[in-house]
Amino acid sequence: MSRRANGEGSKPVKRKDGRWAVSLRYIDPDGLAKRSTVYGKTAKEAREKAEEARRRVKRSQPPKDSRVVLGAFVEEWVASTLAVSDRKASTKAMYATLARKHVVDSDLGRSALDRVTPRKVEAWVADLRKKGLSESTVRSTYTVLRAVLDTAVRDRALGENPAAVVRRPKVTTKEANYLTVDEVETVLDAAEGSRYAPLFRLLVNTGMRRGEALALRWSDVDLTNRTLRVRGTLAREHGQLVVTEPKTAKSKRTLFLTDESVEVLHAMRERQRVERAEAGSMWVETGFVFTTEFGQPSDPRNALRAFKAATSRAGIAGAGLHTLRHSAASVLLAKGVPLKVVSEILGHSSTAITGDVYGHVSPDVAAEAMRTLSTALSA
Known part of the structure; x- marks a missing residue:
């Protein structure tokens, strides 16, 4: 008798339980000889299942899907x-x-x-x-x-992914909540005296994410050339504060510092000098810009609590630390800074994200835009 080809099955055989069975021998993509058996209530059904199994083998799929839960x-x-x-x-x-x-x-x-x-x-x-x-x-x-x-x-437990043909659930993009310039100043004034007040000022002056600012080390800061490099993000993982890779590839970026930001960072360096001297042997040199009084990195949760306390004193509800980032972006866009530039400052992966999140335009800006249009058309 000649040897059966890959995927060729035996003739239907009736089992004692009344079902019909067809056994197939095949060589899997790894070159291993395998056997699979399909069953049917009738000989015809068993042959049809065997034919489907053969087609799957030819597509380098398993002859049948796994019954593992x-x-x-x-x-x-x-x-x-x-x-x-x-x-x-x-x-x-x-x-x-x-x-x-x-x-x-x-x-x-x-x-x-x-x-x-x-x-x-x-x-x-x-x-x-x-x-x-x-x-x-x-x-x-x-x-x-x-x-x-x-x-x-x-792993060849399935021939095809049944979820791949299901439409991915959508997420409705919501425009970011932001504060006006006056509201920002009110919150920053309410935060004065807090250990995290310098952090808040840096966030709103750079548009950085909270974790990005808290991950800053002095080696990332160049006060002479007025720049800083965003290279990571500080977060709590398994109970420990660790610096991980930024949110996106474009999150790694260099930002230019304003006079306000330079002033904040100079003040932070001086505060650390004083606290290092006071802590003595208890000081831990970590190189972070924002630290505890003993040199350890600042906890993002504590920064959020301090900001919530400041917004409560300022009488402003619904604002979080990310609101400062959103406020910075809103000011930039309202002042006519190109969307691509704002996107690069924020470290977004694309301008589409920036446009979706910051699609709002203040009534004053919208009114001025319409006046510009009218003037141009009537000229």
Whole structure:
């Protein structure tokens, strides 16, 4: 008898349980000889399933999808694929939480991989929305599921990713909340006396993110040439304050310092000189610009608490430290600074993001623009 070709199956055989079975021998993409068996209620059904299995083998896919439960596969993904990825530690922690809370603990998560279909993924997304989760959380959780199923395809547990054909949940872009120039001064005045007042002034004068400013080291600052380099972001991970890579590739940037910013940084250097002398042997030299009284990096949470206290004294509600960044961007745009320049100052990955987040235009600026248009047309 001649040897059967790759993917060729046996003739349907009726089993004792009444089902019909067809066995296939094939060589997987790694060159290993494998066997797979498909079943049907009738000989015809078994042959049809065998034919589909052959087509999948020819596409270098597994002859049939795995019956491993999705939730179990997710747990393995968290412990292996996610753990060794080059994502930030904070992102890994967030993805692991989303995976366990919204994928493993769901009807979809209790389904076998071969039962996960695009329609079931869509129903799962609808359930996430019914729970009242934010748009960004729904999209992030979908991103996690898609990454998990991509791994299943890579590992040949699935032939195709059923989530890949499901439209990615959208997030409605909201314009950033910002303060007027007068409100900024009111808040900064209310913060005077706080250890974090210099940080607030630097943020609003540079448009930096909180973590970027707190990650600054004196080696990043050139007061002679009035520049500073943004090279990282300070955040708390696993209970420790660490400097990680910036949010985007374009977040690494050089900023030019205004007179106000130079004054702030000179004051910070002098304050550190005094505190270093007072702390004596208890001082820890870390090189950070913003530190505790003993030289350790400042905690972002403490900075936020201090800012909230200042806004409360100023009678301004709903403002956070990011509001200072938004306020700086709004002033730049209102003064006619080109969108591309503002985008580079803020470290956005594209001008589209800048335009979406800072699409607002003050009534005065809009009115002046219309007057300019009218003058030009009537000239």
